Amino acid sequence: MTEQPKADEAGVILGPFRIRRLFQKTLFGVFGLFGFIGVATASLAVYTVDTQLTQEYVSNSRDIAKTIADSSVDILLNRDLAALQSLVDQFVEIQGIRYIYITDETGEFLAHTFVPGIPEEILASDTTDTATVERSLPGMGDFVEVGSPILAGFAGNVHVGMDTGLIALKIQRAIGQQIYLICAVFVVGVFAALWFVNLAARPIGELLTYAANLVQRGADAPEARVLERQDEAGQLARLFRLVAGGRRD
Amino acid sequence: MITRRSFAGYGLFGALLAPRARGVPVSDSEILLGTSAAFSGPSRGLGIELYRGAQACFEEVNRQGGVFGRKIRLRTYDDGYQPDPSVKNTMTLMLEDDVFGLFGYVGTPTVTRVLPLLKKFQDRSILLFFPFTGAQPQREPPYGEFAFNLRASYRQETGGLVDNFVRVGRRRIAVFYQADAYGRSGWAGVRAALARHGERLAGEATYRRGTKFTSTMRRQVEILKAENPDAVICIGAYAACAAFARDAVDLGLTVPIANLSFVGSENLLKLLAGVREDSSRYTDLLVNSQVVPSYEETSIPAVREYRELMQRHDPSPPEELVTESYTAFAQSFVSLEGFLNAKLMTEVLRRLGPEPSREALEAAMFTVQDFDLGIGESVSFSSERRQGLQRVYYTVVRDNRFVTLTDWHERFAKT
Numbered sequence: 001m002t003e004q005p006k007a008d009e010a011g012v013i014l015g016p017f018r019i020r021r022l023f024q025k026t027l028f029g030v031f032g033l034f035g036f037i038g039v040a041t042a043s044l045a046v047y048t049v050d051t052q053l054t055q056e057y058v059s060n061s062r063d064i065a066k067t068i069a070d071s072s073v074d075i076l077l078n079r080d081l082a083a084l085q086s087l088v089d090q091f092v093e094i095q096g097i098r099y100i101y102i103t104d105e106t107g108e109f110l111a112h113t114f115v116p117g118i119p120e121e122i123l124a125s126d127t128t129d130t131a132t133v134e135r136s137l138p139g140m141g142d143f144v145e146v147g148s149p150i151l152a153g154f155a156g157n158v159h160v161g162m163d164t165g166l167i168a169l170k171i172q173r174a175i176g177q178q179i180y181l182i183c184a185v186f187v188v189g190v191f192a193a194l195w196f197v198n199l200a201a202r203p204i205g206e207l208l209t210y211a212a213n214l215v216q217r218g219a220d221a222p223e224a225r226v227l228e229r230q231d232e233a234g235q236l237a238r239l240f241r242l243v244a245g246g247r248r249d
Numbered sequence: 250m251i252t253r254r255s256f257a258g259y260g261l262f263g264a265l266l267a268p269r270a271r272g273v274p275v276s277d278s279e280i281l282l283g284t285s286a287a288f289s290g291p292s293r294g295l296g297i298e299l300y301r302g303a304q305a306c307f308e309e310v311n312r313q314g315g316v317f318g319r320k321i322r323l324r325t326y327d328d329g330y331q332p333d334p335s336v337k338n339t340m341t342l343m344l345e346d347d348v349f350g351l352f353g354y355v356g357t358p359t360v361t362r363v364l365p366l367l368k369k370f371q372d373r374s375i376l377l378f379f380p381f382t383g384a385q386p387q388r389e390p391p392y393g394e395f396a397f398n399l400r401a402s403y404r405q406e407t408g409g410l411v412d413n414f415v416r417v418g419r420r421r422i423a424v425f426y427q428a429d430a431y432g433r434s435g436w437a438g439v440r441a442a443l444a445r446h447g448e449r450l451a452g453e454a455t456y457r458r459g460t461k462f463t464s465t466m467r468r469q470v471e472i473l474k475a476e477n478p479d480a481v482i483c484i485g486a487y488a489a490c491a492a493f494a495r496d497a498v499d500l501g502l503t504v505p506i507a508n509l510s511f512v513g514s515e516n517l518l519k520l521l522a523g524v525r526e527d528s529s530r531y532t533d534l535l536v537n538s539q540v541v542p543s544y545e546e547t548s549i550p551a552v553r554e555y556r557e558l559m560q561r562h563d564p565s566p567p568e569e570l571v572t573e574s575y576t577a578f579a580q581s582f583v584s585l586e587g588f589l590n591a592k593l594m595t596e597v598l599r600r601l602g603p604e605p606s607r608e609a610l611e612a613a614m615f616t617v618q619d620f621d622l623g624i625g626e627s628v629s630f631s632s633e634r635r636q637g638l639q640r641v642y643y644t645v646v647r648d649n650r651f652v653t654l655t656d657w658h659e660r661f662a663k664t
Contacts, residue, residue, distance in 0.1 A: 078390070079385070079386070079389065079390075080384070080385030080386055080389065080434060080437065081433050081434070081436070081437040082357060082361060082384045082385055082386055082430040082431070082433050082434035082437070083361065083385075083386050083430070084433070085429060085430045085432070085433035085434075086358065086361040086362065086386075086429075086430040089332075089358070089429055089430065111433055113428060114428070114455060115428050115455045115456060115457050116454050116455055116456065116466075116468045116469045116472060117453065117454045117455060117468075117469070117472045118453075
């Protein structure tokens with residue numbers, strides 16, 4: 001859609017002809033492209049960060065559980081449980097590790113880090129099973145729990161609970177940073193698109209103004225700047241003048 | 250008359266003024282011992298009282314000319330009852346201050362982490378003397394050879410409490426404990442003692458180290474109450490244990506509540522007495538095990554000496570370490586233990602003779618055989634026996650004071 005142009009007292013059309021539709025289409029294109037890029041990038045990032053972080057944390061937790069299991073053998077066989085608890089307390093300070101518990105071969109708890117007590121869900125579970133499980137503990141959060149046997153399970157088992165909330169937090173941070181970046185690029189992109197559209201629309205508007213004057217006044221149409229342009233708009237303007245019976249350059 | 254001193258407000262000013270000269274373990278004029286203990290945080294009362302008791306003895310020894318002319322000095326650091334600062338302080342004491350020995354440490358989680366340092370730097374022959382903990386790690390291999398203990402162990406304290414509870418018909422015993430090495434040590438002691446009677450723990454609940462009296466323990470009480478115990482044994486420090494006793498009574502868990510010697514009985518009582526006017530409802534069911542006799546038993550020679558010297562010297566904790574307000578007790582079980590620790594330390598330093606060396610300390614300890622500390626129980630040490638005292642005392646609250654319990658049946662029999 002074009003805006004109605006203004007004319008002077010002699011009937012010379014002054015313009016401007018604004019090309020809104022072209023402008024809108026371009027902007028919609030920019031919006032759509034950035035939206036697609038944003039959603040696609042965020043989705044890929046969520047998947048990648050979630051997968052890699054979970055794998056990394058589970059792997060670290062397994063290593064920690066195995067380290068505790070290996071270190072516990074001597075303590076369980078030769079020393080006091082205070083030493084075992086001291087060992088556990090040092091490992092639970094590692095970021096992401098929310099709880100650790102050690103059971104003997106019968107499943108009795110020998111050391112743990114739970115406050116104010118061992119959750120019912122864990123008390124009810126099979127503590128001799130060292131398979132990786134996902135747990136949701138009321139009042140504590142969601143966890144991935146990994147286990148490791150002590151002396152092949154004959155002396156007990158170690159279980160390490162990793163806070164999946166921390167992974168979610170890290171994903172949120174990663175996605176948040178990405179969204180900030182995309183938004184910044186989007187704003188720059190919109191201004192760049194506006195500038196380019198304006199740059200491209202200006203000679204077309206001048207051409208339209210000149211064409212309108214030719215239609216209205218024929219060969220008497222006043223000279224216009226667009227006739228001096230060396231691009232397609234200038235060529236078209238000169239062609240229109242020729243068709244209207246004006247002079248040939 | 251009970252005298253009390255308030256140490257509020259020294260903190261930063263004192264810290265700025267106090268010089269920290271590099272130490273010399275033994276000079277012609279002094280013997281330097283190193284201490285890392287809780288002088289800040291919710292358990293600061295333990296470190297301060299233990300220090301005061303020890304200083305009452307050392308100041309008297311120094312006033313009388315010291316040991317072979319050398320004054321006994323304590324280089325003291327605050328660890329707030331936290332393991333990491335304790336390790337850092339110990340490194341400083343061993344490597345920079347170069348102390349003659351480590352003396353008067355407070356707490357299981359702290360001492361447990363310090364022990365490997367003694368083994369690592371064993372070429373320096375620095376030993377740990379009389380820590381304020383009854384845990385096992387400093388009593389058995391692989392670190393037992395680097396420490397000497399005076400007090401009875403938590404196993405002995407918890408074993409005695411369980412035996413007495415079972416004797417009066419209270420077999421369902423639950424445990425409320427600090428979630429760390431100290432709590433686990435006591436928990437293991439209760440568990441082992443119950444096993445000897447064919448019983449298992451009736452229930453258990455935990456709290457985090459550093460919990461204040463203002464914190465709620467309702468959830469812990471609910472967990473234990475659901476198990477319907479006949480008695481609860483608390484393995485914790487005074488702030489948390491007082492909070493538990495308060496909430497237990499308020500929520501209707503009216504069974505005997507026992508505490509170990511580490512709790513700091515006077516601080517526990519002071520907190521509970523401040524809850525309301527009729528504080529007896531919170532304290533009537535308390536029974537605290539102690540590893541030293543009551544400081545009210547003036548018939549005991551060492552107690553008389555302790556009371557006299559505490560009154561004479563009324564020691565203050567190091568000014569630079571006191572950052573929080575604390576009102577000291579004229580007498581307490583903890584300061585009496587500190588006093589006895591210092592008395593034995595002085596005796597060992599005397600036995601080293603006029604040319605003391607760290608390398609000779611262990612051998613000097615082994616010369617202590619049937620030594621009379623003045624509390625009616627002789628003390629002996631050997632390579633196999635690294636704990637001096639074995640006896641456990643039991644106390645209850647009467648007239649707002651802890652007094653010796655004479656009849657378990659009368660006080661706690663299950664009806």
